[in-house]
Amino acid sequence: MHDVQVEPNWWWKYRQILREPTAEFAGTMLLVIFGTGVNCQAGLSANPGVASSPKGDWASVCLGWGAAIALGAWVSGGVSGGHINPAITLAFATWRGFPWKKVPVYILA
Numbered sequence: 001m002h003d004v005q006v007e008p009n010w011w012w013k014y015r016q017i018l019r020e021p022t023a024e025f026a027g028t029m030l031l032v033i034f035g036t037g038v039n040c041q042a043g044l045s046a047n048p049g050v051a052s053s054p055k056g057d058w059a060s061v062c063l064g065w066g067a068a069i070a071l072g073a074w075v076s077g078g079v080s081g082g083h084i085n086p087a088i089t090l091a092f093a094t095w096r097g098f099p100w101k102k103v104p105v106y107i108l109a
Contacts, residue, residue: 020080020102021109027076027084028109031068038064080106 041064042056073082083089089106092098 021105023076023079024083024106024109027072027080027082030075031072031084034068034071035065038068 038056038061042054042058042061045051045053045055069084072084076082076084081092083092083106086107089098089103093100093103
């Protein structure tokens with residue numbers, strides 16, 4: 001057997017740089033979509049012009065937001081830690097030793 005050394009191509013380099021911000025973006029996107037979706041479902045179904053009876057209340061809104069947070073953290077947790085909130089990123093950088101050079105990228109994602 002010969003030892004084969006493969007040099008990384010241009011895509012491999014960019015993929016390593018964009019991996020964590022993309023995971024944070026996906027987690028935050030799912031959080032916002034599912035969370036606002038449950039708000040719209042509960043709010044619109046309370047309108048008698050839209051639905052004949054309400055299809056949601058505060059309990060369903062709370063459960064929906066809880067599921068949205070869990071889904072966002074599950075999607076991004078394995079790659080980037082599942083911050084899905086700039087406040088979490090700042091707290092981790094301040095007290096847990098998260099690298100400050102990654103903070104702006106996580107906040108923008």
